[in-house]
Amino acid sequence: MSGAEVGQIAMNALLLSGVLAVVALGFALVWGITNIVNLAHGAFIVIGAYVTFGLHDFWSMDPFLSIPISMAALFALGFLIQRALINQIIRAPLLATFLLTFGLESLIVNLLRFFFRADTRSVMTAYSGAALALGPVRVPYIRLGALGVSILLVLLLAAFLTRSRLGRAIRATGMDVDAARLTGVKVATVYAITFGIGAALAGAAGSLLSMIVPFDPNLGGGYTERAFIICVLGGLGNVVNVLAGAAAYSVVEVVVGSRLPAFSQAITFGMLVLLLAVRPQGIAGKAFS
Amino acid sequence: MARAVLLAVVLAALLLVPSLVSPYTLLTYTSALCLALMAQGWNLIGGYTGYAAFGNVAFVGIGAYTTGLLMLSRWHVPFVPALFAAALVSALLATVIGIPVLRLKGHYFAIATLGVAEAFREIASAWDDLTNGATGIDLPVRSDSRFFYYVALALVVGGIVITARLERSKLGYGWVAIREDQDAARMLGIDTTVFKVAAFALSAAFAACAGGIIAYQDIHVAPDDFFKIEYTLQMIIACIIGGTGTVWGPPVGAAVYQLLSTYVWSHFLELHPTVLGVLIILFVVFLPRGLMDLFRRMAAVARGGRFGSDVFLANVRASRLE
Amino acid sequence: MNGAGNGTPLLDARGITKRFGGLAAVASVDLTIREGEILGVIGPNGAGKTTFVNCITGLDKPTSGTIRFRGKDITRMPSHAIGRLGISRTFQVVRPLTHLTVRDNVAMGAMFGARGKERTVSQARDRAEEVLHRVGLEHRIDHAAADLTISELKRLELARALATDAALLFLDEVMAGLNSTEIVGAMELLRRINRGGVTLFVIEHVMKAIMGISDRVVVLHDGKKIAEGTPQEVVDRPEVAAAYLGERFARRAQVVGKPERVKVQGTLVKAAPPVVEEPLLEVRALSSGYGEVPVLWDVSLEIRKGEVVALVGANGAGKTTLLCTLSQLVKPRSGSISFAGRDLTRARPEEIVRAGIVQVPQGRRLFAGLTVKENLLQGVYLRRDRRQIEEDLESVFELLPRLEERANQLAGRLSGGEQQMCALGRGLMSRPRLLLIDELSLGLAPLVVDHLLDLISRINQRGTAVLLVEQDVQAALEHAHRGYVLETGRMVQSGPAAELLDDPRIRRAYLGM
Structure with missing residues (x-):
């Protein structure tokens, strides 16, 4: 491998890890706080992508400007879904919540397919395709912008969780539900907000992905799995853990993708199973702090 | 007695089906039977043992490929022995995979199995020398839809008998004990690893049989047609519709699912998978114990019990968060 | 024997x-x-x-x-x-195989236990019937385990363990x-x-x-x-009584229990008598429990404004359940709770906190991943009066200076005593009118306990009423105006703390003889 190749691989991993961090943070927050593994996370990503696509297509809105809209829409959707559906059976055995979110994924993806067809879409702007050249390493502007937005979102989330009253209540609820109740927290509402934030992050990731890759309604599934692997790798402990997981996973994906593209899933899942067999409960504890 | 008569009538009707319907319609019946077979398998690990396996489609695919490759091999293995060999291969692979994976609990187990299925799809697409990659393999043609129907029917009936026998065996008792409380089960002297792996291997064998039949009927096996997540979903939802952890739940659920599916397919083609999603949600929220449980309650009503909205709301009342 | x-x-x-x-x-x-x-x-x-x-x-x-x-x-x-x-066992929290019948539950033991290999399934089911007769559960043989009462479930677990031929x-x-x-x-x-x-x-x-x-x-x-x-030997050992009742009470009880010795008069009761006779909390005939399992029966209790009330009773008597029912973490089944004239029987947990009933739970239950200051601020979750909050934080730090020193440490890293202070501080930040404290001294050194008890008195003197659950009976009663004794889910006794201190029945409630 030449130096330029290594440089390009490292840069690609960095660019990938930004978006993946946003994807995984939303997933990890919901899992860590409410103990729901949300298999519809990928579907939320796809909705985000279509929001950006739609706004760009109909009103020629710049895709970066549509991110807040896509986040707001998905926050509302996530809040409602948690409130109306997931909350109804949140204490049922695992299979129930797992299947419910699985069913939601299927429902959302197919509704999207119904309304938007299975055609592959992409959001093309004047600056799509342009790239910054750092010596032999190419850095597309869009990906650079996406990395910037990702960093901004991660910082905002971290600040919200640690500095705001609501953020503190969310973390406290994730650590000890009954103790949180004893301080006056309405747990059902906090859960719904948490789910909404998770969905909003998925929406942002979807908006970013719509500019980076061509997509169709099936875009999301692979990202749910990636988010899960990242959480296992990094642990659900806190924002930093998830970022570390995203970075580690991105390196593996980029390296495997450039060497053995045909077996990338098999290799990453093989790693996952091995990892879990050694540490059956994942790498780090559950609480999100 | 009434039960035996009912069973005899149903079986007779099922035996007569091929003479009554067109060969094309018969395909629908055969797919319902194949789904029943997969669901019966999933029921052993997911229903009786309580492990949320989300990757059983891997064994459908392995069954399809093994059957096909054996028939195409230079020994030209006939279909039925090839099918049994496929079941055996699947069970062995499930044992090897199950030993590490069944140590996992909850979400981790579910996602790991999901990953195993994905990994097999990829291996099937990439291993050109064996599987002919994404193009897939072509099986010998046999356009006798009755044959497939009867093979599938025989296996489903066999599955019912086997499940009923297992339910009353030490193996079945042990599975249920593990589902209800793994620590208590251990303390009673149950070697949980052995029991869980047995359930996983058997469920793989069932899935492989279904895969083999579908492969031979479709005469073509390609990775994306067989390692598709929809199969996993369908077998689980069939179990849930009928009732998990019961002998009759999976076949009843598969029949109901196929009925609904065909109806939706012919009326709202495009919305078909959407309806599947809605169905899952409705059953999970309102009837998590399935139709068999509902029938039992209705029978109780017929004997003078009370039937209220409680039947549908009990789950929500017990598991919602205030 | x-x-x-x-x-x-x-x-x-x-x-x-x-x-x-x-x-x-x-x-x-x-x-x-x-x-x-x-x-x-x-x-x-x-x-x-x-x-x-x-x-x-x-x-x-x-x-x-x-x-x-x-x-x-x-x-x-x-x-x-x-x-x-x-070797077989039962579990402290019963673990029946809920969806199976009583017979099948027990048959599991018979078919997998020490002699399981010798039995077929149907022999195991026969054996189950035999064992169920022995424990007197034969009338429930075909019921699902989920339908059993707690006493039946306990016998079911026993039967299952017995059936293993252990x-x-x-x-x-x-x-x-x-x-x-x-x-x-x-x-x-x-x-x-x-x-x-x-x-x-x-x-x-x-x-x-x-x-x-x-x-x-x-x-x-x-x-x-x-x-x-x-x-008998064990019960007479002073360290045993000390482990159960707290050292001081054990000593006193030993003296009280033996009439030939001189009776020691009640030592100083540190809390001042309540100024107002006005009732703050009134609990009438309260019953509650978990799922199918009843824990409290017809419990009545009254706390007046500015009062410290001790709630004592052996382990498993239902003290924690009572506090959690007052906080609405456990829903009452019957009876009523009224607080400052308001009916709170059907209130939600956050309404209880807002009304001014705040619990410092057993085992502290701090948010281990939050800092001390964040834990304290979580206590003001329902309050919006920003300036007052600052003042309250100051006053908590004044009362508990250790917390100020550790303000930015993670709560999980504190010592036991500091954690209890932090939990108290978190409770105080909610501006309680009534503080429910569950097992203040659990796992803490005597010196720390004395300090914490003094704190309770000081908190009380600022006008907050306190319901104190405490295993150190003497300490609790010394710091309380009145006391209640809970025994297997029922209130069996109440009275001025000084009288209860000398009551030999308390020792019996704890040690059984």
Whole structure:
């Protein structure tokens, strides 16, 4: 491998890890706080992508400007879904919540397919395709912008969780539900907000992905799995853990993708199973702090 | 007695089906039977043992490929022995995979199995020398839809008998004990690893049989047609519709699912998978114990019990968060 | 009683230690169980009794030590192998196979246990019927385990363990939650089982029962074995009473219990008598419990403005359940709760906090991943008065200067005493009118406890009423105006704290004799 190749691989991993961090943070927050593994996370990503696509297509809105809209829409959707559906059976055995979110994924993806067809879409702007050249390493502007937005979102989330009253209540609820109740927290509402934030992050990731890759309604599934692997790798402990997981996973994906593209899933899942067999409960504890 | 008569009538009707319907319609019946077979398998690990396996489609695919490759091999293995060999291969692979994976609990187990299925799809697409990659393999043609129907029917009936026998065996008792409380089960002297792996291997064998039949009927096996997540979903939802952890739940659920599916397919083609999603949600929220449980309650009503909205709301009342 | 068995050691545990993180739940315990005996094991909450049983039965692996059963080393054996050797157990929190019938539950034991290999499924089901007759549960044989009452569930677990043909049974609080008639029945049942040749290791909080049936008694405290002997010998040991009642009360009770000695007059009661007679909290005929399991029956209680009330009673009496019912974490089944003239019987937990009833829960329940300051601020979650909050934070820091020093440390890293201060501080930040404190001194050193109790008095003097649950009976009553005694879910006694201090019935409620 030449130096330029290594440089390009490292840069690609960095660019990938930004978006993946946003994807995984939303997933990890919901899992860590409410103990729901949300298999519809990928579907939320796809909705985000279509929001950006739609706004760009109909009103020629710049895709970066549509991110807040896509986040707001998905926050509302996530809040409602948690409130109306997931909350109804949140204490049922695992299979129930797992299947419910699985069913939601299927429902959302197919509704999207119904309304938007299975055609592959992409959001093309004047600056799509342009790239910054750092010596032999190419850095597309869009990906650079996406990395910037990702960093901004991660910082905002971290600040919200640690500095705001609501953020503190969310973390406290994730650590000890009954103790949180004893301080006056309405747990059902906090859960719904948490789910909404998770969905909003998925929406942002979807908006970013719509500019980076061509997509169709099936875009999301692979990202749910990636988010899960990242959480296992990094642990659900806190924002930093998830970022570390995203970075580690991105390196593996980029390296495997450039060497053995045909077996990338098999290799990453093989790693996952091995990892879990050694540490059956994942790498780090559950609480999100 | 009434039960035996009912069973005899149903079986007779099922035996007569091929003479009554067109060969094309018969395909629908055969797919319902194949789904029943997969669901019966999933029921052993997911229903009786309580492990949320989300990757059983891997064994459908392995069954399809093994059957096909054996028939195409230079020994030209006939279909039925090839099918049994496929079941055996699947069970062995499930044992090897199950030993590490069944140590996992909850979400981790579910996602790991999901990953195993994905990994097999990829291996099937990439291993050109064996599987002919994404193009897939072509099986010998046999356009006798009755044959497939009867093979599938025989296996489903066999599955019912086997499940009923297992339910009353030490193996079945042990599975249920593990589902209800793994620590208590251990303390009673149950070697949980052995029991869980047995359930996983058997469920793989069932899935492989279904895969083999579908492969031979479709005469073509390609990775994306067989390692598709929809199969996993369908077998689980069939179990849930009928009732998990019961002998009759999976076949009843598969029949109901196929009925609904065909109806939706012919009326709202495009919305078909959407309806599947809605169905899952409705059953999970309102009837998590399935139709068999509902029938039992209705029978109780017929004997003078009370039937209220409680039947549908009990789950929500017990598991919602205030 | 059949004497102390024939004396041959059946199970021999040497130097058993179990650590969780840095904490030793069990610390080098040596213990021999002799063939044919009933060995009673007592000790306050958190003494390590259940962990010890988990280590023996393979559900936890001991950090160090060896276990021999009939001379065979079973230390590293998996649970199922231990089960097949002839050791079985019940669980403290019952673990029935909920969706199965009673018969099938018990049949599991018969088909997989020590003699499981010899039986077919239907033989195991017959055997289950036999065992169910023995424990008096035959009338429920075809019911689902989910439909059973707590006392029936306890017997079901016992039957399941018995059906394994175990030579040695570990019974973890099989009598908790039973009423006194049921307890007498359970004692008789255990004796019968023992006479049938089964060695019993009985963990129990119901002292009356354990003292009545045990050949020998072992006392665990803070993970260590502190006494061993016949029931009478053990009860007379001062360190045993001290472990249960707190050192000071034990000393006093010993004096009070023996009339030939001079009766010591009540020492100073530190809290001032309440100024107002106005009732703040009125609880009438309250009943509650968890799922199918009732814990409290017809409990009535009154707290007046500015009062400190002590709630005492043995482990498992329902003290924590009462506090959690007041906080609405457990829903009342009947009865009423009214607070400052408002009916709060059907209120939601956050409405309780808003009304001014704030609980400092047992085991502190701090948010371990939040800093001390964040924990305190979480206490003001419902408040919007920003400036007042700043002031309150100042005043909590003034009252608890240690917290100010540690303000930016994670709460999980604090020492036990500091954690309790932080929990108190978190409670105070909610501006309570009534503070419910559950087990203030659990696991803390005496000096720290004294300090905390003084704090309670100071908090009270600022006008906050306090309901104090405390295992150190003397300390609790010394700092309270009035006291209530809870016994197996019922309020059995109440009165001015000074009178209760000298009441010999309290000692009986704790030690059973």
